[in-house]
Amino acid sequence: MGEVWIRTVNNSLVRGSMVTEIASTRGSLHEDQGYALKVILDGRAHVLIDDGELRGSLTERLEYARHLEDALLLALDEAGRMEVSAVVEHDPERDRWQVIAGAELGGSVQAGLNAAAGSRV
Known part of the structure; x- marks a missing residue:
């Protein structure tokens, strides 16, 4: 089984197995x-x-946020059953959690680097 990571709002990754709590709060002032x-x-x-x-x-x-908490737990469970490392992230356009295999992320980074290198020529 692979490692499960969660992408944060500032694009950092946290290890899913280390999470001790999921919480919702009023996010606005x-x-x-x-x-x-x-x-x-x-x-x-x-x-x-x-x-x-x-x-x-x-x-x-907060009820809506609790719904997203439940959906996050399901996504983490799905990611934990994968044979490869995976990242769980929130897709704001579709307003849902998605599970992405780590190899797919690496491929998209490499494709972006190749495209950037090609655009400089």
Whole structure:
């Protein structure tokens, strides 16, 4: 089995096996919109989603965030069953979690480097 990683909002990776808690909070300074979803590792919070646009009551927004927490757990479980290392990340355009094999990420990085090198010629 491969290692499971989670991509944070600032594009860093945290080890899924080290997560001790998943939490949702009001993400905006304004009470009327937003939420944040984060994981806790070694007592430190790592934000996965910071959405300051979601409107509704605080209860409605946190309920929505709890739905995303549940979906994250399912994605982590799916990634843990893979034979290769995988990254779980939130796709804001589709508003869902996706599991990407580590080899696919490496391939996309290499393709980007090749394209950048080709554009300099």
